[in-house]
Amino acid sequence: MKKIVLLALVPVLLINTITNAQVGIGTTTPNAKAALDITSTTKGFLLPRMTATQKDSITSPPAGLMIYCTTCVGGLGEPQYYNGTKWLSMTGCSGVFQIGDSYQGGKIVYIFQPGDSGYISGQVHGIIAAASDQGTGIQWYNGSFITTGAGTWILGFGNANTNKIVIAQGAGSYAAKLCYDLVLNGYSDWYLPSKDELNKLYINRIAIGGFSGAYWSSTENGNTQAWYQVFTNGAQAILSKDNVFGVRPVQSF
Secondary structure, three states: OHHHHHHHHHHHHHHHHOOOOEEEEEEOOOOOOOOOOEOOOOOOOOEEEOOOOHHHHHOOOOOOEEEEEEEHHHOOOOEEEEEOEEEOOOOOOOOOOOOOOOOOOEEEEEEEEOOOOOOOOOOOEEEEEEOOOEEEEOOOOOOOOOOOOOOOOOOOHHHHHHHHHHHOOOOOHHHHHHHHHOOEEOOOOOOOOOOHHHHHHHHOHHHHOOOOOOEEEEEEEEEOOOEEEEOOOOOEEEEEEOEEEEOOOOOOO
16 A cells, blocks of 8 residues: 555656556556557646756757757747757758758748838748649639739738638639638638739749749739749749649748
8 A cells, every 4th residue: 555655646756666567657557668658538638848058058968859849939938858968859951941941841931020011020930832833724713804802912911812802703623712711731711912922932942942933923903913933943923813833832930
């Protein structure tokens, strides 16, 4: 009976004094290959949470030490581990956002700068592109030349443009609807980039990869035309909405 009480109250002491034992939480049969086996379908494993300053003050951290850094990556927070030499991100972004990094189901295209719509001082936000084209030979419209109101071309307005296009045009197979309906790598908030957002994809096309030909933006020019961009030379121009181009969806973070 005393041993049972000790196990409940001071498990750390017992773990330190018992050799070759497996500890189970939520299971009476911990995996023989695991020193600690936590089993649950309703709860998660909570890492120690600390700021970057607190993390960096840990003296001689051992390789494999894991924490959740609450102030890293511009205050968004992320899990990190120590590899014996330095702290690294567990999200694949090396603790710092860089163009071309894989993140949230795509690749980072652009980090918002002061003056950009979507920029928040002290935080990191930007645009992510799908890693590959999600459509080729797609029309901008769904068969009717109408003005949708999606005329904004600046950064941060592709999502609003896409929503306006879909509301105005409804069902059908067209560029904005393809992005609007897309569920990719677990994310469903994709949209057709605005003219300026599309240009960021062109500027960073090498880091993102997979581009070929020309692509639609979500920025229209009246009821019959919309902006597109050629990725061989970067030229942007307007053309009739019934032309067919590629589609590379983006999302914001």
